[in-house]
Amino acid sequence: MVEQSIYPKDQEMVITTSQVNFFYGPTQALFDISLLIPTKHVTALIGPSGCGKSTFLRCLNRMNDTIPHSRVEGEIFINQKDIYAPGTDVVELRKEVGMVFQKSNPFPKSIFDNVAYGPRIHGEKDPKRLAEIVEQSLQQAAIWDEVKDRLHANAMGLSGGQQQRLCIARALAVGPKILLMDEPASALDPKATMRIEDLIGELRTNYTIVIVTHNMQQAARVSDYTAFFYEGQLIECDTTPKIFTNPRQKQTEDYITGRFG
Amino acid sequence: MAKHMQHDIDKLKAKIISMGEAVEDRVYQATLSVINRDPAKANAVIKGDREIDDMEVEIEEDCLKILALYQPVAIDLRFIVAVLKINSDLERIGDLAVNIAERGLFLAGQEKIEIPFDLSAMVNLAEKMVTESIDALINHDVRLAHHIRASDDTMDAMNREMYTKLKGMLLTDPDHVNNLMHVLSVGRHLERIADHATNIAEDVIYLVDAQIIRHTPELYDE
Amino acid sequence: MKTNNTADKFILLALRLITYAIVLVIGYILFDIIRHGAPALDWQFISSFPRRSGAAGGIFPAIVGTFYLVVGTIAIALPLGIGGAIYLAEYAEQDRFNTVIRLAIVTLAGVPSIVFGLFGLGIFVLFCGFGPSILAGSLTLACMVLPTIIVASEESLRAVPKGFRDASLALGATKWGMIRTNVLPYSMSGMITGSILGIGRAAGETAPILLTVAAFFLPRLPKSVFDQVMALPYHLYILATQHPEADRIRHMQYGTALILLLLVLGLSLGAILIRTHFRKKFRW
Numbered sequence: 001m002v003e004q005s006i007y008p009k010d011q012e013m014v015i016t017t018s019q020v021n022f023f024y025g026p027t028q029a030l031f032d033i034s035l036l037i038p039t040k041h042v043t044a045l046i047g048p049s050g051c052g053k054s055t056f057l058r059c060l061n062r063m064n065d066t067i068p069h070s071r072v073e074g075e076i077f078i079n080q081k082d083i084y085a086p087g088t089d090v091v092e093l094r095k096e097v098g099m100v101f102q103k104s105n106p107f108p109k110s111i112f113d114n115v116a117y118g119p120r121i122h123g124e125k126d127p128k129r130l131a132e133i134v135e136q137s138l139q140q141a142a143i144w145d146e147v148k149d150r151l152h153a154n155a156m157g158l159s160g161g162q163q164q165r166l167c168i169a170r171a172l173a174v175g176p177k178i179l180l181m182d183e184p185a186s187a188l189d190p191k192a193t194m195r196i197e198d199l200i201g202e203l204r205t206n207y208t209i210v211i212v213t214h215n216m217q218q219a220a221r222v223s224d225y226t227a228f229f230y231e232g233q234l235i236e237c238d239t240t241p242k243i244f245t246n247p248r249q250k251q252t253e254d255y256i257t258g259r260f261g
Numbered sequence: 262m263a264k265h266m267q268h269d270i271d272k273l274k275a276k277i278i279s280m281g282e283a284v285e286d287r288v289y290q291a292t293l294s295v296i297n298r299d300p301a302k303a304n305a306v307i308k309g310d311r312e313i314d315d316m317e318v319e320i321e322e323d324c325l326k327i328l329a330l331y332q333p334v335a336i337d338l339r340f341i342v343a344v345l346k347i348n349s350d351l352e353r354i355g356d357l358a359v360n361i362a363e364r365g366l367f368l369a370g371q372e373k374i375e376i377p378f379d380l381s382a383m384v385n386l387a388e389k390m391v392t393e394s395i396d397a398l399i400n401h402d403v404r405l406a407h408h409i410r411a412s413d414d415t416m417d418a419m420n421r422e423m424y425t426k427l428k429g430m431l432l433t434d435p436d437h438v439n440n441l442m443h444v445l446s447v448g449r450h451l452e453r454i455a456d457h458a459t460n461i462a463e464d465v466i467y468l469v470d471a472q473i474i475r476h477t478p479e480l481y482d483e
Numbered sequence: 484m485k486t487n488n489t490a491d492k493f494i495l496l497a498l499r500l501i502t503y504a505i506v507l508v509i510g511y512i513l514f515d516i517i518r519h520g521a522p523a524l525d526w527q528f529i530s531s532f533p534r535r536s537g538a539a540g541g542i543f544p545a546i547v548g549t550f551y552l553v554v555g556t557i558a559i560a561l562p563l564g565i566g567g568a569i570y571l572a573e574y575a576e577q578d579r580f581n582t583v584i585r586l587a588i589v590t591l592a593g594v595p596s597i598v599f600g601l602f603g604l605g606i607f608v609l610f611c612g613f614g615p616s617i618l619a620g621s622l623t624l625a626c627m628v629l630p631t632i633i634v635a636s637e638e639s640l641r642a643v644p645k646g647f648r649d650a651s652l653a654l655g656a657t658k659w660g661m662i663r664t665n666v667l668p669y670s671m672s673g674m675i676t677g678s679i680l681g682i683g684r685a686a687g688e689t690a691p692i693l694l695t696v697a698a699f700f701l702p703r704l705p706k707s708v709f710d711q712v713m714a715l716p717y718h719l720y721i722l723a724t725q726h727p728e729a730d731r732i733r734h735m736q737y738g739t740a741l742i743l744l745l746l747v748l749g750l751s752l753g754a755i756l757i758r759t760h761f762r763k764k765f766r767w
Contacts, residue, residue, distance in 0.1 A: 063653060066648075091657060101646065108765060217332060244335060244338075246336075246339070247335055257333065257335055257337050
């Protein structure tokens with residue numbers, strides 16, 4: 001359903017999904033999703049509540065595995081490897097594909113320990129190396145200046161927007177190439193939201209980002225490509241300017257103009 | 262939220278249509294004043310320009326408000342952009358109608374002269390194009406819009422014919438040069454009105470098909 | 484017609500009275516025990532063996548016995564209970580089988596302690612051949628307090644927000660790694676609360692130890708887990724009901740009760756301190 005022609009001819013695709021169907025027990029939530037995610041660009045997934053965009057996102061790092069009786073059909077290739085092939089190391093996958101959640105969930109540890117958690121569980125013990133990683137990640141998440149003098153303070157004392165940027169730093173600390181963001185700014189005030197959006201703009205030079213958002217203006221501001229989901233189907237995917245000035249499908253247009261959903 | 266926006270968009274549509282109809286009327290009255298040498302009609306058109314200008318300002322402000330408050334996208338956005346441009350074209354047509362009326366005022370005070378070419382045909386075509394352009398907007402009628410673009414060629418041909426005939430008349434009837442120049446002006450104004458009507462038609466095509474079709478004369482099918 | 488204000492005031496008053504009544508009753512019990520028991524307390528009472536079948540002397544072996552039993556019970560029940568709770572909260576699916584298991588656990592919590600005593604007699608003392616012993620007694624008491632510990636532990640595991648688990652997994656933790664580093668530390672305080680309740684019951688129940696470990700008089704302290712012990716609740720029971728001089732040794736009875744109370748309070752206090760430490764360390 002998605003034409004390769006919307007992308008420039010030599011655009012590399014870090015994620016390729018083909019005919020993906022997803023089931024929660026007997027209920028089917030995703031129908032034949034074939035979507036390409038171009039490398040080092042921001043792709044936004046939009047659609048009304050319950051349309052499957054978050055479900056699809058969670059398929060990309062196999063977080064749906066934690067849901068009992070769930071099943072995936074079809075193929076998802078990340079860096080040319082089928083991530084649902086038997087014998088796939090899910091731990092390695094999640095090092096490659098990081099995730100930031102809607103409700104920021106910093107651990108009730110110090111800021112340092114939050115960011116160092118990922119590297120530590122993957123075996124990094126050297127304190128100097130850990131300190132380097134923590135500083136780098138906090139820098140990349142544009143929060144280093146605000147916390148560099150209190151790295152050992154409890155992370156729960158940060159504001160909502162700061163906590164979310166901390167969670168981004170934490171995700172970056174394990175060194176992923178792809179960042180999945182599930183409505184990262186929906187619980188934040190406008191100023192904090194703007195900072196997250198600016199951050200996404202900066203991160204896109206080094207990371208591939210897939211962002212689920214129910215805020216269409218945010219998708220318009222932040223993404224290069226936008227995919228519209230409805231009732232478990234991929235209705236349309238195109239460059240963001242095209243989607244918001246002249247989408248091809250009437251359903252897409254009805255949704256983005258607010259006629260429904 | 263979409264309800265408020267839809268309501269404002271509907272109101273805007275009604276306003277631009279009513280402005281279109283007012284401008285149509287001005288053109289009709291102005292050309293009548295020339296053909297029938299009727300100074301009263303001419304004056305009415307000249308005085309009525311103020312109203313057209315006020316309508317233009319109001320529509321532009323409404324468009325800005327909708328853009329700022331609702332951040333419309335896709336077809337809604339294209340509609341606002343189209344209305345802004347059509348608004349400006351309509352106001353120019355109104356000004357041209359005033360120019361025609363001024364010529365009519367002058368010619369009414371002169372003795373009647375023979376017009377060697379078919380001014381009425383140009384008048385009718387110009388009026389038809391204006392009317393059709395408004396219809397195309399109301400009905401989102403892309404075929405009609407393409408038809409208007411084709412009519413512009415006819416108008417240009419008539420304009421060239423007018424020049425040729427008038428040049429001939431100037432050689433044979435030099436005493437009436439002044440009046441003939443005014444008639445020439447009227448013809449030119451009509452041609453300009455047709456151009457603006459064509460712009461409106463192209464804006465309608467942009468609105469419906471999202472194709473910006475200006476400057477591509479050959480890109481239409483009939 | 485009554486206004487809201489009046490109804491509110493009335494309810495507040497009624498609830499206050501009920502609370503005070505409860506506190507009064509408990510306070511009176513405590514007061515009574517302390518009043519009658521305190522005179523019997525002296526170093527000799529705590530540190531020496533009973534003489535004249537408990538009418539004189541001290542209750543030292545009973546203190547030691549109860550202590551051993553509590554330690555034994557917790558040593559068995561806490562790991563099993565926490566392990567079971569982790570399984571139920573983190574690994575088990577929500578199917579019929581596990582619902583039955585949960586139901587069984589909750590039901591077990593309501594089983595009368597004498598039934599546990601008979602069970603312990605049949606299985607641990609006789610069938611396993613441990614004989615009346617600390618081992619049999621601890622195992623029996625462990626069975627008794629296991630439901631409490633499992634339920635309290637499972638609750639505290641469930642109370643840890645899902646967000647911690649998701650974030651941890653998304654960073655590439657294995658399931659057990661996630662539980663170990665990001666769930667267990669935060670549920671510690673709840674689990675310890677469960678163990679506090681377990682301690683209280685283990686120390687104070689008479690019926691389960693009646694048939695599985697307790698003896699009224701032993702000349703020596705236990706040397707191994709296969710020995711019998713004296714225990715405070717049983718000692719108190721015998722002193723108060725079976726002893727020929729029961730009505731003249733009230734002070735011994737009350738003294739035993741007071742010591743038992745203090746022992747339980749002391750153990751609980753220890754657990755509370757540990758819990759407070761964990762609470763501060765892993766606040767969320």
